[in-house]
Amino acid sequence: MLLSVRFALAASLALAALPAAAEEVPILRVHTYDSFAAEWGPGPAIKAGFEATCGCVVEYETSDDAISTLRRVQLEGDTTRADVIVGLDTAIAGEARATGLFAPHGLTLEGLALPQAWTDTEFVPFDYGYFAYVYNKETLPNPPRSFEELIALPDDFKIVIQDPRSSTPGLGHVIWVAEAYGDRAPEIWAGLKPHLLTMTRGWSEAYGLFLDGEADMVLSYTTSPAYHVIADNDTRFAAALFDEGHVVQVEVAGMLKSSGQQQLGRDFLAYLVSPEAQKVIPTTNWMFPVIDIGADLPAAFNDPGQPPKVIPVDEAVVTANGRAWIAAALAALQ
Numbered sequence: 001m002l003l004s005v006r007f008a009l010a011a012s013l014a015l016a017a018l019p020a021a022a023e024e025v026p027i028l029r030v031h032t033y034d035s036f037a038a039e040w041g042p043g044p045a046i047k048a049g050f051e052a053t054c055g056c057v058v059e060y061e062t063s064d065d066a067i068s069t070l071r072r073v074q075l076e077g078d079t080t081r082a083d084v085i086v087g088l089d090t091a092i093a094g095e096a097r098a099t100g101l102f103a104p105h106g107l108t109l110e111g112l113a114l115p116q117a118w119t120d121t122e123f124v125p126f127d128y129g130y131f132a133y134v135y136n137k138e139t140l141p142n143p144p145r146s147f148e149e150l151i152a153l154p155d156d157f158k159i160v161i162q163d164p165r166s167s168t169p170g171l172g173h174v175i176w177v178a179e180a181y182g183d184r185a186p187e188i189w190a191g192l193k194p195h196l197l198t199m200t201r202g203w204s205e206a207y208g209l210f211l212d213g214e215a216d217m218v219l220s221y222t223t224s225p226a227y228h229v230i231a232d233n234d235t236r237f238a239a240a241l242f243d244e245g246h247v248v249q250v251e252v253a254g255m256l257k258s259s260g261q262q263q264l265g266r267d268f269l270a271y272l273v274s275p276e277a278q279k280v281i282p283t284t285n286w287m288f289p290v291i292d293i294g295a296d297l298p299a300a301f302n303d304p305g306q307p308p309k310v311i312p313v314d315e316a317v318v319t320a321n322g323r324a325w326i327a328a329a330l331a332a333l334q
Contacts, residue, residue, distance in 0.1 A: 014156040083259035094319030123252035127287035132239040150189030158197040180244040189332035226300035245309030
């Protein structure tokens with residue numbers, strides 16, 4: 001009987017110790033957008049690769065898109081469970097920075113290969129791409145080469161774009177028109193109105209309508225055709241290069257000041273720009289990596305590759321004028 005009691009007591013103590021032992025493994029909570037963490041996105045491979053080196057567990061918590069992710073953290077403030085945010089971009093970095101919620105990353109970030117030098121001390125870039133209209137070469141052999149050429153087409157030529165209030169491509173589109181045309185931007189938006197099939201909440205819905213043949217062109221990225229070549233062995237799609245130039249979107253990650261995992265968060269940010277993680281980006285997030293990965297970049301990414309003209313965008317200008325640009329675009333499209 002005494003042996004049984006001792007055995008039961010030992011078993012109880014062992015079971016009681018299990019939760020404590022489990023809690024000793026640190027957890028890094030990463031907030032991001034749905035497609036990043038999806039099984040086909042870069043999230044699973046990046047999680048596995050980092051966990052193999054950190055002795056920790058990475059937990060993703062997701063929102064529909066990057067703008068929703070930022071709004072969630074703004075709402076939660078210092079009470080957020082998030083340690084790291086992945087998937088903000090340079091169009092909303094200024095607004096994110098103004099919250100005061102993000103900590104300096106403390107990384108040197110040597111060896112980046114971006115269209116412009118990176119000096120941001122709070123946000124770490126992990127991929128980039130250029131906004132562009134994508135079309136089917138078989139149904140549109142002579143695509144427009146500027147916004148003005150697009151506007152001049154018959155009204156039955158249709159495009160699909162995304163809402164700038166809920167979609168980072170949609171916001172990038174607004175910035176693109178504003179930076180390319182300045183005071184003429186409302187004129188461009190008014191000219192686009194007859195061609196607008198619809199404005200969707202997010203990228204996936206818009207691209208799906210285009211693939212279903214509902215529209216002639218869709219707002220996306222110069223790298224989108226690479227997906228069709230690599231994943232579908234389909235060479236029908238291309239990105240129209242506009243004479244005005246193109247705006248680059250750099251996706252970034254940042255660490256929250258309120259995080260109890262500061263060093264782990266910093267290590268994760270460093271891992272995002274490592275060769276191991278960057279090699280995952282092109283064929284999962286379908287964007288350019290932020291470092292030179294050499295032959296690991298699929299050849300399909302070289303067509304059209306880097307646009308011949310890139311429109312520079314100043315974060316301070318976007319932060320100061322973004323809301324007004326959105327309002328003007330939406331008013332012209334009503």
